[in-house]
Amino acid sequence: xxxxxxxxxxxxxxxxxxxxxxxxxxxxxxxxxxxxxxxxxxxxxxxxxxxxxxxxxxxxxxxxxxxxxxxxxxxxxxxxxxxxxxxxxxxxxxx
Numbered sequence: 001x002x003x004x005x006x007x008x009x010x011x012x013x014x015x016x017x018x019x020x021x022x023x024x025x026x027x028x029x030x031x032x033x034x035x036x037x038x039x040x041x042x043x044x045x046x047x048x049x050x051x052x053x054x055x056x057x058x059x060x061x062x063x064x065x066x067x068x069x070x071x072x073x074x075x076x077x078x079x080x081x082x083x084x085x086x087x088x089x090x091x092x093x094x095x
Contacts (some may be wrong), residue, residue: 042058
């Protein structure tokens with residue numbers, strides 16, 4: 001029973017290094033840079049817990065951020081003028 005309780009209460013373990021972590025660690029710093037966007041982990045603190053140094057704390061009472069997407073359509077373009085075709089009286093086209 002105590003092993004089960006220790007597993008439930010134990011802090012989460014760090015995930016094993018991925019192939020991308022290995023590639024970054026072994027990459028030549030003079031080669032082109034690899035742009036990696038780290039995933040954001042949100043953790044809800046229990047009463048009495050404090051955030052680790054450098055962590056960003058989000059107030060739970062703060063309003064939810066909104067993303068507004070506005071699509072602006074360009075104004076309609078006027079139709080191009082009809083080409084003028086010159087012909088002779090018999091209907092032959094004049095270049």
